[in-house]
């Protein structure tokens with residue numbers, strides 16, 4: 228990915244000269260240069276001018292985030308430029324306006340730069356005829372299997388056929404048959420008959436993902452997208468080719484035949500699988516999630532997301548989700564549990580409570596936990612989650628909200644260094660109550676003596692000494708989580724929480740982008756968004772009222788936490804705001 | 809069937825690459841050189857070529873599959889090309905092609921070159937061989953035959969030992 232496409236706070240670019248052009252008779256000003264897919268400034272093309280004029284020009288191969296190739300011809304338009312006399316001076320009409328010399332030939336708008344005074348005509352009978360011609364030729368060998376095609380409903384071939392297609396084909400010869408259901412790689416299926424050979428997929432994987440794995444083999448009507456035999460199409464970004472494919476040629480094995488695109492409710496959200504915080508749309512229907520797709524945000528993920536993040540949603544619908552409140556092994560209710568917890572925490576001597584939160588909780592939730600921490604004089608920390616980063620999007624920090632945990636004071640810059648102190652506190656009997664949010668702490672626990680051994684060889688910090696045995700010494704283990712695990716099984720209080728897709732909130736990405744996400748589906752059973760019951764608990768324990776909605780919580784937090792200063796829920800918009808971290 | 813480039817092929821290919829401003833431009837010539845020496849171009853040869861040219865195998869495979877004259881399978885000892893374009897078609901090329909296929913146990917309706925199971929003959933129906941006045945025409949290897957009757961065809965086949 229180009230650095231320019233994703234880096235926020237770039238130095239102010241030098242002012243770009245504007246030029247005037249006319250689109251279908253309407254004059255607009257467009258910049259002379261626009262950043263291309265790689266972030267390089269290149270001359271503005273006619274299609275970009277039309278976009279700026281809010282005039283749609285049908286296109287297949289052109290994609291604003293990919294190199295221009297101009298192979299589909301769908302974007303043909305007519306145009307004219309100011310006529311010049313023999314003296315190289317503009318020829319004027321009797322009324323003094325410049326005379327326009329209409330080009331005798333059309334041009335592809337995706338690859339033709341605009342010039343001052345240019346007039347672009349997108350609605351002439353000739354343009355309509357050209358679009359019809361291109362479409363007819365694209366459909367010659369097309370199988371027209373929309374009824375069983377996953378792209379139906381979001382297919383450019385379908386859409387433009389409605390506008391420029393014919394109801395009956397003039398083609399009487401036999402259609403060329405090409406391979407169907409080709410296993411291109413572990414996540415991608417190709418239907419070569421549906422492919423219109425726009426090469427978007429090739430360009431994406433070559434120029435954006437940096438894996439030159441796809442090509443066009445054979446020739447003429449037998450042209451087919453393919454990998455080298457025996458070399459499956461398998462990088463961490465392959466599913467983006469399904470998004471850029473304008474037709475139903477490339478489909479996601481995960482989403483294939485699962486749900487009609489038009490039934491899906493789309494909810495703006497953020498990926499939670501790493502600190503990058505790619506913007507996504509959650510496609511759901513009747514409380515079930517069917518897919519994640521990337522949502523454009525040039526400051527974060529451009530138009531892409533990684534395959535791992537995209538497919539990390541199945542756990543949300545797991546049948547064994549925590550969906551009841553449990554108190555000491557008995558099913559309980561929210562009011563009873565919150566009341567008991569509030570009483571308990573209010574009476575807890577300073578320093579006898581510790582909090583281990585998750586950097587997968589939202590800013591608001593971490594901030595509410597920080598309120599408890601302040602009132603109880605508690606030690607607190609979160610659990611780091613490390614992986615490997617790559618050159619495009621994936622961050623080595625696999626927590627979506629590490630910066631949220633830092634900024635709200637739940638952990639230090641180096642997350643996890645307090646865990647040793649918490650372990651020691653429990654061991655010495657000083658810490659009697661442990662509040663755990665969204666982390667199966669036992670999983671990464673290593674017996675005390677072994678841990679010391681590892682520390683000397685500077686092993687990872689995400690291992691700690693808080694073992695099941697140690698948890699047994701606590702008076703109260705209060706755990707909120709989404710799925711059952713060893714820690715929830717040991718807990719005295721189990722508070723069922725909500726997956727990010729089931730609530731609203733904000734995360735602060737690795738680069739300090741504060742981004743909000745919306746609720747796509749309901750949490751199961753009585754499970755609730757953590758911020759909801761946390762604000763109740765905080766209210767009972769501290770007497771403070773921080774607001775009853777996510778909006779008011781966020782706004783209050785932004786007033787109190789220096790780094791968020793001045794922000795409001797509303798100001799975050801759909802794509803977030805970058806703060807100083 | 810693993811591919812082993814001979815020192816002389818290496819030398820030839822290095823020389824070829826040096827003729828072009830970018831390595832990729834030598835792709836077609838390198839494939840020709842390989843086919844010249846081995847008679848066909850295996851997947852391993854494609855991988856070797858890609859490495860030589862700092863490309864991905866798919867980049868070379870695209871070229872290999874584009875040109876029918878580049879062979880993806882071992883070819884017969886004798887390569888028979890029967891012209892199928894207009895003059896020859898009118899002059900009986902289809903019958904001639906059919907004749908060869910029938911004699912050699914091949915399927916005349918199958919697309920592309922076909923090789924007999926004993927590896928002796930490869931028969932291919934090709935476009936104009938530029939001798940339209942003496943249709944139907946054919947080639948065996950580099951040798952050209954004009955006005956080929958079925959009897960002459962049998963004679964030609966018989967001459968292939």
Ligand code: SF4
Pocket residue numbers: 421422423424425426427428429452468471472473474476477
């Ligand atoms: S598979 Fe899709 S993206 Fe790729 S060339 Fe074909 S139509 Fe274009």
Ligand code: SF4
Pocket residue numbers: 498499500501502503504505528532533534535536537620621622
């Ligand atoms: S790069 Fe990170 S945030 Fe983006 S999709 Fe992948 S896991 Fe999610």
Ligand code: FES
Pocket residue numbers: 285286287288289296297298299300301302303335336337338
């Ligand atoms: S969009 Fe312009 S040629 Fe394809």
Ligand code: FES
Pocket residue numbers: 891892893894895896897935936937938939940943945
């Ligand atoms: S048509 Fe057969 S040689 Fe030209």
